[in-house]
Every structure is written in C-alpha cells, then in structure tokens.
Amino acid sequence: MTTSAPPRPGRVLDPAKRAAILEGARAVFMREGFAQGSMDAVAAEAGVGKQTIYRHFRSKEALVEALVEAMCAPEVVRPPTRSLPSGQRLRELLLTFVTGVASPDSVRLYRAIVAEADRMPGLGRLFWEAGPRQVRAAIAQLWAEEHDTATAPVVAEQLVQLALGDAYQELVLGTGSPKREVFERQIDAALALLEVASRRHRR
Amino acid sequence: MTTSAPPRPGRVLDPAKRAAILEGARAVFMREGFAQGSMDAVAAEAGVGKQTIYRHFRSKEALVEALVEAMCAPEVVRPPTRSLPSGQRLRELLLTFVTGVASPDSVRLYRAIVAEADRMPGLGRLFWEAGPRQVRAAIAQLWAEEHDTATAPVVAEQLVQLALGDAYQELVLGTGSPKREVFERQIDAALALLEVASRRHRR
DNA sequence: TAGCATATACGAGACCGATTAGTTTCGTTT
DNA sequence: AAACGAAACTAATCGGTCTCGTATATGCTA
Numbered sequence: 001m002t003t004s005a006p007p008r009p010g011r012v013l014d015p016a017k018r019a020a021i022l023e024g025a026r027a028v029f030m031r032e033g034f035a036q037g038s039m040d041a042v043a044a045e046a047g048v049g050k051q052t053i054y055r056h057f058r059s060k061e062a063l064v065e066a067l068v069e070a071m072c073a074p075e076v077v078r079p080p081t082r083s084l085p086s087g088q089r090l091r092e093l094l095l096t097f098v099t100g101v102a103s104p105d106s107v108r109l110y111r112a113i114v115a116e117a118d119r120m121p122g123l124g125r126l127f128w129e130a131g132p133r134q135v136r137a138a139i140a141q142l143w144a145e146e147h148d149t150a151t152a153p154v155v156a157e158q159l160v161q162l163a164l165g166d167a168y169q170e171l172v173l174g175t176g177s178p179k180r181e182v183f184e185r186q187i188d189a190a191l192a193l194l195e196v197a198s199r200r201h202r203r
Numbered sequence: 204m205t206t207s208a209p210p211r212p213g214r215v216l217d218p219a220k221r222a223a224i225l226e227g228a229r230a231v232f233m234r235e236g237f238a239q240g241s242m243d244a245v246a247a248e249a250g251v252g253k254q255t256i257y258r259h260f261r262s263k264e265a266l267v268e269a270l271v272e273a274m275c276a277p278e279v280v281r282p283p284t285r286s287l288p289s290g291q292r293l294r295e296l297l298l299t300f301v302t303g304v305a306s307p308d309s310v311r312l313y314r315a316i317v318a319e320a321d322r323m324p325g326l327g328r329l330f331w332e333a334g335p336r337q338v339r340a341a342i343a344q345l346w347a348e349e350h351d352t353a354t355a356p357v358v359a360e361q362l363v364q365l366a367l368g369d370a371y372q373e374l375v376l377g378t379g380s381p382k383r384e385v386f387e388r389q390i391d392a393a394l395a396l397l398e399v400a401s402r403r404h405r406r
Numbered sequence: 407t408a409g410c411a412t413a414t415a416c417g418a419g420a421c422c423g424a425t426t427a428g429t430t431t432c433g434t435t436t
Numbered sequence: 437a438a439a440c441g442a443a444a445c446t447a448a449t450c451g452g453t454c455t456c457g458t459a460t461a462t463g464c465t466a
Binding site: 051054 | 461
C-alpha cells in the first residue's frame with residue numbers, strides 16, 4: 001500500500017569518491033589524530049571538495065566512525081593452515097596477530113580511539129568487537145582443539161596479554177620500537193607458561 | 204667578575220597559586236582531556252586570572268608537562284607490610300597497584316598521555332619511568348625474595364600484564380566498568396599460573 | 407537507438423559562528 | 437615594582453553551510 005517514492009533522476013554518489021575520502025581521512029587522522037585532523041585537510045588529502053565529503057558523510061563524527069569500521073574490518077583473523085604441526089599453529093596465530101597489532105597504523109588507530117574514548121564511546125566498542133574480540137575467539141578455539149575446552153576463553157585472554165606484554169606498551173606510549181624477536185620471546189614464554197599449567201591441571 | 208644583577212623589588216610568584224593552578228588543571232584536563240580542556244576553564248576552576256597562569260607557566264604545553272610530572276610522581280609503590288604471610292604480600296601488592304591504576308583519574312591520565320604520544324613523546328617516557336617501571340621493580344623484588352631471582356624481572360612483567368588483563372582494556376577503551384572482583388580473579392589466576400611454573404622450573 | 411531535459415554530484419572557495427591560545431589593560435594588592 | 441583578578445581583545449582554527457560554474461548519469465520521448 002505504501003507508494004514507492006518517485007524515482008529520482010540525476011547523478012548518483014560516486015563510490016570511488018567515497019573511497020578516496022576514506023583514504024584521505026585515514027592519512028590525515030592517523031597522522032594528526034581524530035581531534036586535530038581537520039575536514040579541510042581531509043578534503044585536500046583526498047583531492048576533493050569539502051562539500052563532497054559532507055555529501056557522503058553526515059558529519060565529521062560519522063566519517064570517523066566509518067573510517068574506524070573500515071580499518072578494523074580487515075583485522076578478521078583466519079587460523080593458520082591446518083598443515084602445520086599441532087603445537088606450531090597457535091604460535092603462528094599469535095605471531096601474525098601481534099605483528100599486525102604492532103604495525104604503525106594499527107598503533108596509531110589504537111591511540112586515536114583511546115584518545116576519544118569518552119567523547120565517542122561507540123568507537124571503543126566498535127574496535128573491540130571487530131578486532132581484539134575476534135582474535136581472542138580464534139585463539140580460544142585453537143586452544144580448545146588442542147587442549148582444554150573449559151579453560152579456553154580465559155587462557156586466550158592470558159595468551160593475548162602475555163604476547164603483547166610490555167613491548168606493546170612501549171609502542172603505544174611511543175617510548176621504544178621493540179624488534180620482532182622481543183615479541184617472539186614473549187609469545188614463546190607465554191605458550192610455555194600456559195602449557196605447563198595445562199598439563200598440570202589435567203593431572 | 205660578573206656584576207650581580209640589580210636587586211629586583213616587587214612581589215614574588217606565589218607557590219600557593221601555582222599549586223591551585225595545577226589542581227585546577229588536573230580537574231579540567233582529567234575531565235575533558237588535554238586537547239579539549241581550555242586555559243579559561245583552568246583559570247576558572249583554579250579561581251585565578253588567566254594571566255596568572257601564564258606568569259607561572261610559559262604555555263599550555265608547559266602546564267600539561269608540569270601536571271603530568273606532578274601526577275606521576277606520587278605513584279611510588281611501597282611494598283605491603285612485612286607482617287603479612289609470605290604468599291599474601293605479592294597478592295596485596297598487585298591488588299593495590301591494580302586498583303590504583305583502575306581509578307578513573309589514572310585511566311584518564313593514561314588516555315591523555317597515549318593520545319599525545321607522538322606529539323609529546325617525553326610524556327610517555329616520564330609516565331613510564333614514574334609509574335609502570337617502578338611497579339615492575341617492586342614486584343620483581345618481592346618475587347625474588349620469595350622465589351627465583353633470575354626470572355624475577357620477566358615474571359614481574361607477566362604478572363602485571365595478567366593482573367590488568369582485558370578488564371583494564373575495557374576501562375581504557377571505555378567499553379565497560381569491571382568490578383573489583385574481576386581484577387581479583389585475574390590476579391589469583393596470574394599468581395597460580397606463575398607459581399605453578401616456578402615450582403616446576405625448580406624441579 | 408538517439409537525443410533532450412533535469413536533477414544531482416562535483417571542485418573551488420567564500421562565508422558563518424563558535425572556540426581558543428595567548429596578549430593587553432586597568433585597578434588593586436603585597 | 438611586580439603579582440594578582442577581571443575582562444576585553446587579537447589572531448587563528450575549525451565544523452559546517454552556501455554559492456557558482458561545470459560535469460554527468462538518469463528518465464522520458466521520439
């Protein structure tokens with residue numbers, strides 16, 4: 001019964017422009033932060049009129065949300081190939097996760113989200129659901145396959161914390177640039193710790 | 204040989220005013236963040252003319268640096284009373300540390316420092332040295348007394364990470380307000396984990 | 407299938423209102 | 437003589453809107 005809205009002729013919003021705007025926003029906001037980065041800067045970086053941004057995004061806040069969503073999306077974790085020896089798969093998963101999270105862009109994204117945590121609480125949840133939560137789920141599943149199902153969720157949490165460790169804090173605080181080997185050491189220590197405890201728990 | 208500068212009469216900068224300004228800055232910046240908090244707001248909060256702030260601090264940046272330094276300083280950790288049973292002292296230390304770090308003001312300070320990590324890299328180091336580093340040292344010493352000296356530093360790192368855990372991430376990201384019991388559970392699990400491994404390591 | 411009309415996207419840039427770091431002024435206090 | 441409170445003032449930034457001239461896709465008509 002609802003009459004469909006009359007077809008509205010004219011040009012249509014160009015998806016390529018939207019992509020260019022998001023790319024410009026990524027460059028600007030990861031360089032200067034969400035608060036400091038200006039819409040004029042985004043427009044210039046994207047090679048686009050400012051009004052075009054507002055045709056594609058309602059406001060700066062909407063643009064930021066779309067950007068965070070886009071930057072979190074590819075963080076989906078796929079467990080490593082099943083061909084690896086059982087014990088190595090978990091190590092591999094942790095290593096790829098940590099190297100991803102330790103990349104400059106990922107650190108800047110985390111910083112920017114933390115910075116606006118109380119002004120835009122939605123960002124924090126968006127980030128958590130798209131990134132850290134899925135990582136923990138993947139790790140828990142792998143642990144459940146190879147060890148205990150009951151303790152898998154809490155073990156996954158602990159593994160993530162230990163794998164990131166102080167080295168990640170250095171990155172976030174900008175006080176150092178730990179090498180890959182540091183993370184590898186932390187991961188190996190974490191796995192050793194948890195597996196010892198698991199064996200003991202299983203009597 | 205250098206002629207002493209001519210005596211300069213007049214009033215002297217009032218230290219009480221400086222303290223009031225820092226207190227006002229703490230209130231404002233912890234409420235609104237370093238970027239959003241305005242100097243006018245600090246002046247009002249401190250009950251002080253804006254120019255008085257600029258007589259005591261060269262710029263907003265200088266005020267922020269002084270504030271961070273002041274807020275980090277008192278975070279010195281004193282190990283708990285020796286009267287406690289040996290096994291409980293470590294738990295007590297971790298608990299007071301975590302509850303301190305989980306306080307709203309501490310979380311906001313951490314957020315603010317992370318937010319400006321690349322614009323003001325000195326803040327990150329200042330914070331790390333004054334807070335987390337000392338906490339780790341205190342924990343390591345306690346662990347060395349009761350267990351192994353060689354592994355104490357890395358164990359302290361792991362204990363801190365596990366004690367904070369995902370609950371602290373929720374606080375930082377603003378996605379939740381975990382109760383004290385959550386942190387207690389994380390601490391107990393961490394201690395159990397590390398002590399099991401320690402006993403095994405000692406053969 | 408070709409062509410015309412139309413509504414909209416687009417770039418550029420002026421413009422508005424609000425906010426803010428920092429300065430200046432003035433009368434008062436120490 | 438300089439600190440202090442109060443408040444006006446300056447210069448700059450920024451989110452968002454508006455206008456203008458141009459480009460382009462869509463729908464209707466032939």
